[in-house]
Each structure stands twice: as C-alpha cells, then as structure tokens.
Amino acid sequence: VTDLAWIDAALTAARPQAIGALLRYFRDLDVAEEAYQEASLRALKAWPKNGPPRDPTAWLILVGRNAALDGVRKKARETDLPDEDALSDLEDVEAPLVERLDGSQYRDDVLRLLFICCHPDLPATQQIPLALRIVSGLSVRQIARAFLVSEAAMEQRITRAKARVAKANVAFQTPDAVERSERLAAVAAMIYLVFNEGYSASEGQTRGQLCEEAIRLGRLLLRMFATEPEIMGLNALMLVQHSRAAARFDADGEAILMDDQDRGLWDRKLITEGLALIDKAVRHARPGPYQVQAAIAALHARSPSPAETDWRQIERLYATLEIIQPSPVVTLNRAVAVSKADGAQAALELIAPLEERLAGYFHFFGAKGAFLLDLGREREAAEAFDRAIALANTAAEAADIRSRLDRIRAEAKNKLHRVGGRSASASLDQQQGDIQ
Amino acid sequence: MLYAMLCYNEEDVVWSWTKEQDDAVMGRLNVIYERLAAQGKLGPALRLLPTTAAATLRKSDGIVLDGPYAETKEQLLGFYVVDCADLEEALGIARELTVANPGGAYEIRPIHLYLPGAPISETPQAVGAA
Numbered sequence: 001v002t003d004l005a006w007i008d009a010a011l012t013a014a015r016p017q018a019i020g021a022l023l024r025y026f027r028d029l030d031v032a033e034e035a036y037q038e039a040s041l042r043a044l045k046a047w048p049k050n051g052p053p054r055d056p057t058a059w060l061i062l063v064g065r066n067a068a069l070d071g072v073r074k075k076a077r078e079t080d081l082p083d084e085d086a087l088s089d090l091e092d093v094e095a096p097l098v099e100r101l102d103g104s105q106y107r108d109d110v111l112r113l114l115f116i117c118c119h120p121d122l123p124a125t126q127q128i129p130l131a132l133r134i135v136s137g138l139s140v141r142q143i144a145r146a147f148l149v150s151e152a153a154m155e156q157r158i159t160r161a162k163a164r165v166a167k168a169n170v171a172f173q174t175p176d177a178v179e180r181s182e183r184l185a186a187v188a189a190m191i192y193l194v195f196n197e198g199y200s201a202s203e204g205q206t207r208g209q210l211c212e213e214a215i216r217l218g219r220l221l222l223r224m225f226a227t228e229p230e231i232m233g234l235n236a237l238m239l240v241q242h243s244r245a246a247a248r249f250d251a252d253g254e255a256i257l258m259d260d261q262d263r264g265l266w267d268r269k270l271i272t273e274g275l276a277l278i279d280k281a282v283r284h285a286r287p288g289p290y291q292v293q294a295a296i297a298a299l300h301a302r303s304p305s306p307a308e309t310d311w312r313q314i315e316r317l318y319a320t321l322e323i324i325q326p327s328p329v330v331t332l333n334r335a336v337a338v339s340k341a342d343g344a345q346a347a348l349e350l351i352a353p354l355e356e357r358l359a360g361y362f363h364f365f366g367a368k369g370a371f372l373l374d375l376g377r378e379r380e381a382a383e384a385f386d387r388a389i390a391l392a393n394t395a396a397e398a399a400d401i402r403s404r405l406d407r408i409r410a411e412a413k414n415k416l417h418r419v420g421g422r423s424a425s426a427s428l429d430q431q432q433g434d435i436q
Numbered sequence: 437m438l439y440a441m442l443c444y445n446e447e448d449v450v451w452s453w454t455k456e457q458d459d460a461v462m463g464r465l466n467v468i469y470e471r472l473a474a475q476g477k478l479g480p481a482l483r484l485l486p487t488t489a490a491a492t493l494r495k496s497d498g499i500v501l502d503g504p505y506a507e508t509k510e511q512l513l514g515f516y517v518v519d520c521a522d523l524e525e526a527l528g529i530a531r532e533l534t535v536a537n538p539g540g541a542y543e544i545r546p547i548h549l550y551l552p553g554a555p556i557s558e559t560p561q562a563v564g565a566a
Contacts, residue, residue: 013448
C-alpha cells in the first residue's frame with residue numbers, strides 16, 4: 001500500500017519538472033497546468049493500487065501529455081475542423097517522447113518554468129503568487145490568505161499574470177549560457193522574494209509555509225545548478241534566517257529583536273545546513289550578494305550570545321556588500337556594526353550623509369537615536385526616536401522605540417546616573433530582509 | 437552480525453515533506469528505534485542533510501566537486517547500524533521500517549569493520565552551543 005502522504009509529497013516534488021516538461025510540449029501554461037492536474041488525479045487513483053511508478057515524474061509527464069492530447073483531439077473532432085497546424089505540431093512532439101528524460105533537459109524545463117513566473121514584465125506582486133500557484137501548487141485560497149486579499153482578487157491577479165506571460169514570448173529553445181545565467185539570477189531573486197514575503201508575514205502559519213516553500217525551491221535550484229556559489233549563498237541565507245523562526249515572535253505575535261531572542265530556540269539543523277553551504281561557496285572565490293549576506297547571518301548564528309558577536313567581521317562583510325551592491329540600507333547596517341566595533345561616534349559619521357535618502361526609513365532614525373544615546377546626547381536621541389516612531393511599520397517597532405524614549409525621560413528625571421541601557425542596536429534582523 | 441542499513445530514497449520527495457509529514461514519519465520510526473535500542477540491536481543511526489550540502493573529493497586528481505559522489509535518482513539519505521542474527525532478521529527490520537517510511541529502498545550490507553569512535557556532541561561546536 002502506498003502511503004497517501006508519500007504520494008502527496010511525490011506529486012509536490014515532481015510538479016516543477018512535470019509542468020516544466022508539459023509546458024515545453026504545449027507552450028501554454030494553462031494547458032500544461034491542466035494536463036498536470038489530470039495526471040495527478042490519475043496518480044491518486046492508480047498509485048495506491050499499483051504502487052508508485054519507478055519514475056513518478058516521467059509517469060506524470062507521459063500521462064499528462066496523453067490526457068492533454070486527448071483533449072485537443074476531442075475538441076478538434078467536436079468542432080469538425082481539425083486544426084492542421086496544431087495537429088502536426090503535436091505529432092512532432094510525440095516522437096521524442098520515448099522518455100529517456102535526460103537531466104539537462106529537465107533542468108532547462110524547470111528553469112524556464114521558474115523564469116516565466118518571474119518574467120521582467122511582471123511586477124513582484126504578481127510574480128510571487130504566480131510562482132506559488134504554478135510551481136509550488138498552492139491553492140489560490142492559500143495564496144490569497146498569505147497576501148491578505150480575497151480569493152477572487154487573487155484569482156484575478158494570477159489570471160492577469162498568466163495573460164501577460166503568454167504575451168511575453170519566452171523562448172522555448174534551449175537557452176545559451178548567457179541566457180541561462182540571466183534566468184538563474186532572476187529566478188534566485190524571485191525565490192528570495194517568496195522567502196521575504198513569508199519572513200515579513202505577520203501571521204505565523206503563512207510565515208512558515210512561504211519560507212519553507214522558498215527553501216524547497218532553493219534546494220531544487222541548487223540541485224540543478226550544483227556548482228553556483230550564489231545559489232549556495234541564497235540557500236544558506238534563507239536557511240540561517242529561517243533558523244530563527246521560533247525565536248522571532250513572542251506568544252502575542254509581537255516581533256522580538258535579535259539581541260533579545262532566545263538563541264536556544266534557533267534551529268541548529270537549518271544553521272548546520274546553511275554553514276555547510278557557505279563553506280562550499282567560499283571555495284569558489286566568486287563572492288556575491290547572497291553569499292555575503294549569508295556569511296553575515298552565519299556570524300550571528302555562530303555567536304552564542306549577542307555580546308560575543310564578531311562585529312568586526314560583520315562590519316567587513318557589510319563593507320564588501322557596499323561594494324558589490326551599494327545601497328544606503330547596506331551602509332546603515334554597516335554603521336550598526338561599526339557602532340559595536342568602533343563606537344557610536346564613528347557610526348554616526350558614517351550615516352550622516354544618508355539622512356536625506358533615508359528620510360522615510362524607520363530603521364535609520366532608530367539607529368541614529370541609538371547612536372546618539374550611546375554618546376550621551378539624550379535630547380537629540382529623543383528627537384530621532386520621535387521620528388522613528390512616526391515611521392514605524394509595526395506596533396512592535398514603535399513600542400521598542402517608545403521604551404527607549406521612556407528610559408531617556410526616566411534618566412533625565414532622576415539625573416543620577418549616566419545613561420546606560422542598551423547600546424546602539426538597530427534591528428539587524430528585520431533590516432536584513434530589506435537588502436536585495 | 438553487524439549490518440549497515442543504508443537508506444535510499446528520493447531526496448526531492450523526502451525534502452518536500454511538510455513539517456507535519458516529516459514529524460509523523462520520524463515519530464513512527466522512533467517507535468521502532470526505541471524498541472531496537474532497548475533490545476540492544478541498534479547502534480549509531482544518522483540522517484544526512486540534502487545532497488546539495490555535500491562536497492566530494494575525487495581522489496584521482498584531488499578535485500573537489502559540489503554535490504554527492506553518485507548522481508542517482510535515489511540518494512543515500514542516512515543509515516543505521518543494526519546487530520542481527522542473520523539477513524532474515526535484518527530484512528524483517530527493514531520491512532518494519534518500510535511501513536513507517538515508504539518509498540525508496542534499504543540496502544543491507546554486512547559490516548567488515550566497526551569502529552564506534554569517541555562519543556561526539558550532537559551540537560557540534562562550529563554551529564555554536566546555545
């Protein structure tokens with residue numbers, strides 16, 4: 001007897017390859033998806049009886065293809081006007097299907113499918129739902145819930161995305177090396193978007209689901225492109241960030257800053273896998289943004305306590321990131337590391353030129369206030385914190401800053417002690433998701 | 437006789453399990469482990485991370501390759517060391533494990549040399565003790 005849960009997992013695992021191959025045959029996302037759907041239904045009937053086939057993916061492709069061909073033929077008969085072009089096309093694709101499905105073909109099929117979902121014509125708000133629907137097989141309802149929109153609205157969004165993709169004319173011939181690497185970069189970015197959508201989700205279940213799905217897609221991509229250090233870096237980054245999942249929120253669902261997290265709740269298995277991938281990536285000596293961000297996340301993961309964090313090394317890594325992917329947010333993050341390694345004055349000087357560009361950014365004023373507070377400039381710190389509160393994205397962010405303000409005011413009242421408390425600590429944990 | 441029970445399965449499928457599915461499989465396997473351990477039949481057992489985390493040193497030329505040594509449809513995902521009277525008994529255990537964790541295959545291979553080594557921590561230092 002074949003376990004239904006096993007079949008379920010087998011269908012999920014086979015899905016990207018099967019739909020990717022069906023898309024190559026039919027060159028139509030809807031037809032490919034329906035064909036796969038039909039094959040899955042038949043699998044659910046046949047596999048428990050006969051046991052799973054030796055190669056479930058090949059089985060699904062073959063059955064799905066035949067089902068879709070039947071559909072086309074039936075339609076042709078009903079209309080009594082056989083579409084010559086369509087039929088001859090289909091004869092063509094039948095021939096090579098003595099499926100000795102070779103690995104490289106699979107690889108391009110899956111990459112094409114993923115690439116279609118993150119086509120440059122699609123805004124991110126459509127890319128993620130399309131990928132979750134087509135590649136991951138999440139239901140429209142699940143996706144709608146993740147995005148906090150109605151099912152009908154999400155259905156419409158996905159339909160619109162499919163229509164755009166159909167018009168976009170994605171090349172179906174085997175991509176050349178340059179095209180392949182461009183697709184790979186776009187797909188990696190899309191997978192990280194899915195991850196971040198989960199990482200920043202406010203609701204626990206969605207969070208876990210999307211992050212885990214992104215990690216699954218990341219592993220799939222890495223299995224196909226086993227020697228790409230940036231894909232190793234992407235996987236490592238997601239694994240290490242996700243390792244903190246159980247520690248990032250309190251019982252009421254409020255965010256907990258990294259310094260305050262219970263590190264005993266960090267998932268060591270995910271960290272181990274992430275560290276293994278970073279080790280491998282470093283050997284290639286081809287650094288990239290995912291690898292550097294992963295290395296930063298890994299330094300936090302390796303540190304038994306906030307106080308033991310290797311801020312000097314983190315500062316150097318952010319400096320590297322500034323070079324390969326310059327952004328004011330990266331510089332701000334470096335400044336936080338600088339404040340820990342060299343003190344708040346140096347950090348304050350580093351962020352001074354950023355104020356204009358980050359004038360609407362909560363974390364900028366949170367960090368600035370913390371640096372000023374460290375230097376004993378309470379009045380200016382309070383001003384920065386006031387601005388931060390006005391820009392806070394969540395109640396937890398505002399509450400965190402407010403508690404620091406309260407401390408300043410309490411200190412000011414009794415004026416007995418030098419201001420101590422927390423040293424400059426912008427929430428690196430939250431910010432990391434913003435860097436892309 | 438000591439046997440290594442090598443667990444082969446489709447990595448894509450196993451790593452597509454949801455956490456609930458994974459927990460359910462591990463829970464069912466645990467019942468068997470505990471009984472075997474209590475009977476003194478179970479030695480070290482381990483589950484490997486995905487092959488994407490693997491690196492392979494080719495001895496002929498010293499080149500380090502990314503990924504597992506063997507590119508197979510089903511991958512080596514872990515193994516147990518069991519102490520059984522004979523192949524039949526080992527097969528019996530393998531069948532029991534199959535019910536708990538379907539899919540793939542168990543290769544049962546007698547052990548030529550068994551070195552238990554020193555006890556090592558489950559939380560390696562490099563990962564940071566929490």
